[in-house]
Amino acid sequence: MSRRPGRQDQHRNANRGRRERAALPEHTGVLTIDGFAAGGEGVGRMDGMAVFVPRTAPGDIAQVAYTRHARHGRGRVLQLLQRSEQRVDARCAHYEDDRCGACQLQHVDGPAQRLARQHMVQETLRRVGRREVSLPPITADLEWHYRGRLTLVLLRRSGGWIGGLHPHDDARRVFALEQCEIAHPLLVETWHALRPLLADRTMGMPNADALRLGLRLDSETGVVHSGAASDLKVTVVLQGGSVWEDRESWSAALLRRAPQVRAVWWEAADGTRDAALEDGAAPEAGEALAFAQVNARVADALREHVYAAVTQFAPTRVVDGYAGTGLLTERLAVAGHEVIAVEADAVGARHAEARLRAAGEQVAGRGEVVCDLMEQAIPRLSSPGRVPDVVVLNPPRRGVDARVTAWLEDDTMQTVRGLVYVSCDPATLARDLSRMPSWDIVSVHCFDMFPQTAHVETVCVLQRSQGREAA
Missing domain, CATH: 3.40.50.150 (Vaccinia Virus protein VP39)
Structure with missing residues (x-):
């Protein structure tokens, strides 16, 4: 029900962590992962100090390189010596090859993930809220292809535009997205239809070096999960820039390439909105981004x-x-x-x-x-x-x-x-x-x-x- 936050805090934290690693000397050691921290990182103890290591799971034994901070350490895996029983191979190639930051737990099986999230809530209420509660129940459904919203970063390059996501440890970089295993397939299909327009030099984009692209799953009945596949539509929202001379031709080209697109919205940097519509029933851009449910x-x-x-x-x-x-x-x-x-x-x-x-x-x-x-x-x-x-x-x-x-x-x-x-x-x-x-x-x-x-x-x-x- 809540509107999901953007990635600004994650980007700041990633940048801060990278600067700190560059400034502090690294140590190496063998670490046994005992549990998950609130952000999904594995955590173990080295000489009595908690060390947080992304992409690890309880039961992993790994050789890690880590930096010491005031009360904790932050590390990275050099070699996995023993695999946790909870560990699985990530389904998405971007997770390992590009260190995609959209997911944190693809290397962990579904039941262990859900249990981890339950424990995160229980422990946080105890530690921060001073409230003791039993392990809360959890309601779950699809593990893959559940996302009804996909938000990508577009960066201008000499050969055109690149669109994708950030690595979890480098908020300055964007890798080219080919597939997203947690997004609904129709969103990924729309992304593939849209990509050639980013490389088409005859189709101008808004006057900015970085844009935000939002794809939202709609249904003409208003019920996304129970509608027939032919009933599902996609709203496209492009954010950024102050001038977009080719907006109408670009939008029309996308509507021709992707019949599932019901509307294309542009939200300029000053908050003004404009639209090229397939029909007259498309929602406002603000609703498309702020109030669309992910699952x-x-x-x-x-x-x-x-x-x-x-x-x-x-x-x-x-x-x-x-x-x-x-x-x-x-x-x-x-x-x-x-x-x-x-x-x-x-x-x-x-x-x-x-x-x-x-x-x-x-x-x-x-x-x-x-x-x-x-x-x-x-x-x-x-x-x-x-x-x-x-x-x-x-x-x-x-x-x-x-x-x-x-x-x-x-x-x-x-x-x-x-x-x-x-x-x-x-x-x-x-x-x-x-x-x-x-x-x-x-x-x-x-x-x-x-x-x-x-x-x-x-x-x-x-x-x-x-x-x-x-x-």
């Missing part, structure tokens, strides 16, 4: 879980924080609950409003959309007669602002019975829970939205502490 099948299961979690508290009034395009808001309003949706993105807020208008008499005025940051909307949510029974938080990777957790801790919010927090980052979830001592965890459930990676979606349901109520 539609698991996203459906997550939405059902969240709806059940909210309604178990039998609420009269719900705040749907970080509401996106309003799917949950609409469903709750149709079911008879009063809902205030808060969404800072104008595109998302407009779509939420449109959903409520389309529902008409079914919602009977029970739904309201506030286009604002959650922390800025607090005064409107706390006014007399508007305090909710249940709050849903579905923030981006950075988690919620401290003012939101302070609001939930405030004495004026004593009537709030339930809190449903949807998280795409266990670390920020744990941090935010540490700021809410008045709330007890009812349940934690993981959703395997991103197989082959270290990322996991988590739904944490909380209720007001009985001790706080008694006080």
